[in-house]
Amino acid sequence: MDKNKAEHKSRLRDAGLKVTRIRMAILDLVMREQRHMTADEITAGLRRERVPADRVTIYRNVDRMIRGGLLVATHMPGRALRVGYCSRPTGPHHHHIVCCSCGRLAELDGCVVRDAWGELKDQVQERTGFDLAGHRLQFFGTCPNCLAAGRRVEPCPDEVHLSS
Ligand SMILES: [Zn+2]
Ligand SMILES: [Zn+2]
Numbered sequence: 001m002d003k004n005k006a007e008h009k010s011r012l013r014d015a016g017l018k019v020t021r022i023r024m025a026i027l028d029l030v031m032r033e034q035r036h037m038t039a040d041e042i043t044a045g046l047r048r049e050r051v052p053a054d055r056v057t058i059y060r061n062v063d064r065m066i067r068g069g070l071l072v073a074t075h076m077p078g079r080a081l082r083v084g085y086c087s088r089p090t091g092p093h094h095h096h097i098v099c100c101s102c103g104r105l106a107e108l109d110g111c112v113v114r115d116a117w118g119e120l121k122d123q124v125q126e127r128t129g130f131d132l133a134g135h136r137l138q139f140f141g142t143c144p145n146c147l148a149a150g151r152r153v154e155p156c157p158d159e160v161h162l163s164s
């Protein structure tokens with residue numbers, strides 16, 4: 001068994017999910033692709049690898065894996081939900097960045113707003129009266145490959161709402 005497979009297995013188990021062929025195949029695919037993908041793209045990818053799974057099954061598994069933190073979900077208005085690979089679902093808090101041009105999904109080490117968190121927290125608490133427990137934050141822009149190829153997304157749609 002290769003290293004990736006062993007890691008997929010332990011991640012599924014850590015998330016309290018049963019290890020199944022479909023879940024293993026989904027993790028393998030999104031890890032290899034290094035971009036966020038729609039459930040339909042995942043279905044097509046699995047079909048190419050001859051993993052028998054219908055669309056509904058894939059959707060259900062993707063959903064479970066998002067909730068388990070194994071997949072990071074990105075939402076764009078009017079577009080299908082996309083998911084990508086998170087290498088540290090139970091690891092330290094961190095953030096992800098998405099390329100609006102090619103869909104590449106990368107991870108950032110640590111929390112990039114850590115230094116500003118105290119002030120941010122105060123601001124949000126003052127405005128809302130909430131006692132803040134944490135945040136989810138996702139970045140988007142144009143990746144170095146797309147920049148080099150002249151595929152800069154400008155302006156990156158600021159109406160885009162991304163979660164996680
Ligand atoms: Zn991650
Ligand atoms: Zn790109």
Ligand SMILES: [Zn+2]
Pocket residue numbers: 093094095110111112113114135137
């Ligand atoms: Zn953070």
